[in-house]
Amino acid sequence: MNRDAALKYQAYLDGELPERQARQVAEALAQDPEAQALVTELRATKQALKGNEPEIALPESREFYWTRIQREIQRLEAQPVERGSDGWLAVLAGWRRYLAPMAGVAVIAFLAVAMLRTTPNPIVDQHLAEIENLSEHTTSFSFRSDNMFVVWVQETGSEVADSEADFISNDDSLLQ
Amino acid sequence: MATQQEYSSTSDEKLVRAAQKGDMAAFEELVARHRDRIFARAFSMMRSEEEAVDLSQEAWVKGWQRLKQFQGESSFVTWMTRIVINLCLDQLRKQKRQRAESIELLEEESGGVERQMPIVTVNPTEGLERQELRLRIDKALAQLSYEHRTVLVLHEFEELEYKEIARRMQCSIGTVMSRLFYARRKMANLMASYKREEMS
Structure with missing residues (x-):
């Protein structure tokens, strides 16, 4: 008896064959003692299992078991409802798939610009300057490099600076 | 809302209807009634008591969340059993990838x-x-x-x-x-x- 025939006998036992095929298998079975023995064994196992699933009791008390379920339900219900299917949030959710590639491109662009800027440039290096402006009411200090402009403003007589850095920009146009 | 004692003699169908309206005490009674069976199904598939407890509890949480989808075409416990089976199959698939x-x-x-x-x-x-x-x-x-x-x-x-x-x-x-x-x-x-x- 080959494997396919054995599986067919099993399907017959489980009532999985169409009527015509089931009749053919029944006829073949009647003439094959080995197949009959196999089907008898399969049937005995099937019958032994039927209605005899091992009974295993939960190893926790009703209260303990329920408390964890209840806590999880309450935690999930306390979370804001995800509104991914309507309005602008849906559009945003649609764009989420592009976030990773866009972030990758941005990082590469940033690194490329940074490398260009960090390349020693004798002309730019000459523009590094620190300027101090003393007036009656305020004192300001500014620091300028090729890609950054920083200003400290301090009230005259005040011990504490209002702001450590009032303006920081990488925008080249503001450096002119 | 009925008390726990009153619910102990209420049918599953009535408890499900009450739970569908948000009555958590009714749902707790359903959990108490069928927890052994749901746990046993998880255990028969996972063969780990700890995993079976976790997955059966997860099934109850999912059951509560999807309760409104339950139309009563099968019995409540059959419906819950299918939920826990799906969770176990998911878990077994995850484990299979790892070994x-x-x-x-x-x-x-x-x-x-x-x-x-x-x-x-x-x-x-x-x-x-x-x-x-x-x-x-x-x-x-x-x-x-x-x-x-x-x-x-x-x-x-x-x-x-x-x-x-x-x-x-x-x-x-x-x-x-x-x-x-x-x-x-x-x-x-x-x-x-x-x-x-x-x-x-």
């Missing part, structure tokens, strides 16, 4: 091993008390690979057809037939060996 295929499964899928097992001609379960029979079934189930055990559980305990098992296990009907055949033959031989041990 090599079992030798038993590889042997079975290469074909022929189950045919080398001798046919058990004397019914090894005959004359056993029900409790003893259940213990032996449990012991034999523990010896099977999870693929064979799951097919057996879904076919014999859940009474699902080949097609439905294949859909749930995401495999072909041929694979279901092959696994079921191997699992039954292995079970028969294990039960026969327990019988021999008892006799000797």
Whole structure:
């Protein structure tokens, strides 16, 4: 008896064959003692299992078991409802798939610009300057490099600076 | 809202309707009533008490969340059982990705091993008390690979057809037939060996 025939006998036992095929298998079975023995064994196992699933009791008390379920339900219900299917949030959710590639491109662009800027440039290096402006009411200090402009403003007589850095920009146009 | 004591004599159908309206005490009664069965199903598939507790609790949480979708076409406990089965299958798939295929499964899928097992001609379960029979079934189930055990559980305990098992296990009907055949033959031989041990 080959494997396919054995599986067919099993399907017959489980009532999985169409009527015509089931009749053919029944006829073949009647003439094959080995197949009959196999089907008898399969049937005995099937019958032994039927209605005899091992009974295993939960190893926790009703209260303990329920408390964890209840806590999880309450935690999930306390979370804001995800509104991914309507309005602008849906559009945003649609764009989420592009976030990773866009972030990758941005990082590469940033690194490329940074490398260009960090390349020693004798002309730019000459523009590094620190300027101090003393007036009656305020004192300001500014620091300028090729890609950054920083200003400290301090009230005259005040011990504490209002702001450590009032303006920081990488925008080249503001450096002119 | 009724008290816990009043709910203890209420039918599942009424409890489900109350729970669908947000009555958590009614749902708690349903959990108390069927928790052993849902846990047992998870345990029969996972064979780990800890995992079975976690997955059965997760099933109850999902049950609460989807309760409005329950239309009463099957019994509530059948519906809950299907939820826990799906969770167990998901978990088993995750675990499968993390480990090599079992030798038993590889042997079975290469074909022929189950045919080398001798046919058990004397019914090894005959004359056993029900409790003893259940213990032996449990012991034999523990010896099977999870693929064979799951097919057996879904076919014999859940009474699902080949097609439905294949859909749930995401495999072909041929694979279901092959696994079921191997699992039954292995079970028969294990039960026969327990019988021999008892006799000797």
